[in-house]
Amino acid sequence: MVTITIQELTKRFGGSVVLSSVNLQIDAGELFFLLGPSGCGKTTLLRHIAGFYTPDEGKIWFDDEEVTRLPAHKRGTGMMFQSYALWPHLNVAQNVAFGLEERKRPRKEIEHRVAQALEQVKLSGLGSRKIQQLSGGQQQRVALARALVIRPKCLLLDEPLSNLDAKLRLEMRTEIRQICKQHGLTAIYVTHDRDEALSMADRMAIMESGKLAQVGAPAEIYRNPATRMVAEFIGETNFIEGRALRESSREGFYDVETPFGVLRGRTDGTWQPAAGQPVLLSIRPESLTFGNVLDSPNRFPGHIVDTTYLGATVQYLVQIHGGPLMKVCETNPQEIRLPSDEATRAMAAMNDVVILRK
């Protein structure tokens, strides 16, 4: 269990900057997520921590030890690769035993720990199987056992679930989180799947073109996105452009003038819009409703142009009169509204309208 500190990390490949002055601290025992679109540098950052890349500038610390230039095989991390990287010439037990053999552990101890690790990932008795004989889910578990058995200083997971089918992915989310917590492991998990990150992370960092866009707990990021990119990447949302008027009559809320009326919302609390400043409003579909919201000036008159039934929810596409198309999502719908020219109105609570800098 280590605290991982990253200082001013910069990496260039050829002419392009893939990581630019990244600063980050991951606390001991934390399950930390690196989330972002492909090409944002999240895997590159992970590979720096594993020791496969050396940064052009900046430092990496494991607790008080600087590891920036320590070769990968001396770092003591346990990594799960996206392709699993299981060695096809070794069987399951031999794959898992590899790291212990490199550490010159006694024969007896290796056997014992391998059996234990396989039991933990529910593969007891499959030790003598060949890798090719395993299903994708089983291979994934072997990869996990192989990384865990060495009792790593930290666990590094590079999109470990991306090659599994949807059902298995859901099961493994819980399982991986449980194992991490059980061992009190510091774990860094790279993914582009926001549901995975939201459901598993203690904290996460959203990355965009080599930079950290925002770091925080899942709910914090979902509720208070710092930028348009973060708001959009972490969940579905509607954007409305506008111009800040002034602080509203209600403390902590601000009025924003939009093409179809004045709306009232809040910032993430770290800043205040100046009067006349162009801003962006982010309103999540699930915070919009066709019912009444008391004490809110946020009305969106329009008509439904499309209805998508998803079982648990219904998604509507609403053409706002004098405004954009907006997504509205109703959970456990009492009635399913069909597209029509009939005028309707959606509303949102003031607290659900987030004002972003433009």
Place this chain on the structure above:
Amino acid sequence: MSKTLSLLIFLVMTAFFACFFAYPIWAALETAFRGPDHKFTLDYVSEVFLNALYREGLWNSFIIAVWTTLGALCVALPLAVCYVRFAFPGRALLNSLVLMPMILPPFVGAIGIKTMLGQAGALNSLLINLGLMDAMHPTDWLGQHRMLGIIIMEVLHLYPIIYLNAAAALSNLDPALEEAAANLGSNAWNRFWRVTLPLIMPGVFAGGTIVFVWSFTEMGVPLLFDYDRVTAVQVFRSINDLSGNPFPYALVAVMLVFSTLFYLTSKLLFGSSSAGGGGRATTGRETINLPSWLGWACTAFFAFVTFLAVLPHLGVVLLSFSKDWYGTVIPHSLTLEHYRDALGHELTLSSIANSLKYSALAMLLALFLGIGVAYVSVRTRIWGRQILDAMAMLPLAVPGIVMAFGYLAMTREGQPFHWLMLGEDPLLLLVIAYAVRRLPYVVRSAAAGFQQVSPTLEEAAQNLGARPEKALWRITLPLVTPNLVAGGLLAFSFAMLEVSDSMILAQQSAYFPITKAIYSLVLALGSGPNLASALGVWAMIFLAVTILGAGVILGKKLGALFRG
């Protein structure tokens, strides 16, 4: 393509293989195992093992093959690792230069080696000049160490086959497999031995098997070294009293059995294991930038190997220009005389013309067969397509000398294929022999092409109204043309280089191909070796141009053609 047409192609191919691959082997074996009373007998074969001379020949062939394979591994593996892993000055250029030996016929190089290692050769002169050798008692390198000379020559000729295979296996390896080992605490040395090497073993062994079988049955090099105590040369020597003598056939049968055994063993040991790993490669391999002195060391290593490999042929070039080369490091004076004489010599012009004719026809035949086999095996689902594909690859495992004897046996007087002899003209026989021997390269090359071109392209043409044959002709064939050209060029140039068939099947000097002409010139007195060298230089220039062409067209995929 319609099912009827596929079936037709399948049947034609199968019939051709039956007649010109299976039957000749059968014919050779039959002669080896059939006694005078037309009954099955093991007498001749057991005589081979009882006869001390034959036994020594087999043993020597085996020793040569073992050392050649080991030597080629030792040269090729480090080269391949350096090339795939590290960035060093001149990397791309050296990667192609190091393949040069492929186009340098080893038995031509042998002429050069002989000249340089002879008692009054360049090496001794150099050593005497440096004061390292007594001028009165020069070492007769080739007298005492002929086998070593043969092994060196073959290592230098064959290492590229392993190099190509190992480099391909290395670059196909998912780098994550090694990174996983590093992550678990394994240092670079352990990683190589515990992960990398076991995983590239199938590729390395595929190349190693080809090298082994090749050197086990190599005839040209020992022949030029005048080394009679290997099986291939013993077979060749006994050809003169051929008609009734079953022993060369028995020897050939033994060779075939051994080669097949080696081939099958390596297939069984390494053929089934896949180095694919779970899932796709997720990270591209990056070449490591070495400190500059290490980088230059890699460069020097590549350059040194290339230099060694080219050295014999430099000797040939020098010899072809030299007036006299005796007791000096390089020739006293240079002349163009031999090139003029070579062009004037009756054997030269006719042999060049013959070789061009044989090789061009063989290339066309190999292309025709190769496209057919590749198409059927890649694009159709008819029964037996894999068998056809496997059959087409078999000539890699069957020594050329076995095939040559088979053709000889099946065209003897009274045999059903006697008409192929066309009197004394070996045209048809050589064309068929060359085509069958080089078919694997054409098939792999064409199959690679068909695999890359999605069948939906053809389906789109059919959807727009093209008949299946028309769709094949207008869409797929143009797209695989580069592969076909490359495969064809390889088949052509290897046919120009072919030794065993040429030596055994062409008996009249008027019909000699280049290789046999070079051999008989070497034996001639006077300026014979110089003339042979001049002819050899012509042949090498020719080959260099064609193979470079194939390399340019096929790019990196060149290596895939040499996998067993």
